[in-house]
Amino acid sequence: MTNVRSVPLAPRALPLVGHLIPLTRNPLGFLNSLPAHGELVRIQLGPFPLVVICDPELTRHALIDDRVFDKGGPIFDRVREVVGDHGLASCPYSAHRRLRRLAQPAFHPARLPGYAQAMSACIGEATASWRSGQVLDVPTEMMTITSKITATTLFSGALPPGELGPVLDDVKTFFDGFYRRMLMIPPLDRLPTPGNRSHERARTRLRSAFDQIIARRRTEHVDHDDLLSALIAARDPEDNRSGMSDTEISDTIVTFFLAGTETTAALLAWALDLLARHPRIEQRLHAEVDAVLDGAGATHADLPRLELTHRVITETLRLRPPGWIFTRTVTADTRLGGYLLPAGSNVVYSPYLIQHRPxxxxxxxxxxxxxxxxxxxxxxxxxLLPFAVGARKCIGDTFGMTESVLALATIAARWRLEHLPGQQVRPALGLALRPRKLHMRATSRTEARCGRAPLTSRRTPQPAPPPSPRTPPARPPTSR
Known part of the structure; x- marks a missing residue:
């Protein structure tokens, strides 16, 4: 079997460190340069080779053949440090189909209106606390919204506000240090550095908090009509009606919480940044939400008429995908494109790379x-690959899209956000691609229209119209 070193090597590799310098200084630009060198391109993470898939068809092939291209590699090794080996997103192929069957009822379309009602309430509460003229730390404000939504739909109040703050601090520690840890060459990742110690403390506290919630729910025997209750009650019809173990539930819940807060918050922050840079599109969005919402918060019934809002979210997913890079491990000798890859090879695929190809x-x-x-x-x-494809496509795609559209529409209906003078927004790289130091000034659109009418005013609810065939079902990523 041919060694992966037969795959063409990307330029700028240095002895010992390989491509660590461009991967550290400008990883997005480096990724976008790779398709010029072939459909598969080898990069070096220090002495360790990784094969980057630069072709959309080959990327799809690898994602669909998840038996051969299984979850693994540097990224998932780091993810598993926090979410474990037994969750829906982190488990190997051998366990995935059963866990997917068990988790799927939690995302049944019949549950979505109830989730959306909780989303609308959290979004309305958070945006009502803003004041006209206030300078917002936009990523933090979006995290406040998405974390409350995730905590409510996952746990129905089992994570009180006093406990949510410390959990979010630990989530931030995990995401902030993720890309740095991914690039660490063993045994550097095990040295007692301040960053490694902070990571371990955050991981331990995070797992302990969620394990305690699951243990309490196991003893209550009450259906709280949330995701956790659905996972606890799930039974597999193909496996003697067995359910999820506590470890499987814990790993899956941690994954859902991490993905449901950070990735959706990053997506919304980027959307607001991009709209402020494109005032004509922003004006059209304001016209749409004014016509559909009349100054009120968006609800599930409004979704079919928020067509431009959907397209703004979809284009933000393309241009700034929160899930920007992933790895897989080859489990059996296989051919990909014109190359033979031996078992044990690590491959990289990047929605960012594919979605920026001219x-x-x-x-x-x-x-x-x-x-x-x-x-x-x-x-x-x-x-367009922000949610993957195949059997391991994001299970929460519709959930996330609903959340993103409701949040963006409600914000646009009530507020206009503008950049501060001289501010330069750059990506902060981690497990999720998010804007760094994005501060924007909020101006109330509701007060301007209604003479300082209260933000909680609501038009008479209308029944949901039938789904529009013109709205593409774009969905942001959560767990995979």
């Missing part, structure tokens, strides 16, 4: 929500 998108660096208008020619089917 041969797949016209003006790929341009923020253009209308590229997703179904009346226009659409990009190739494999050109």
């Amino acid at each position: 041969d797949l998108y016209d003006n790929p660096e341009t923020f253009d929500p209308d590229r997703w208008d179904p009346q226009r020619p659409q990009p190739p089917r494999n050109a």
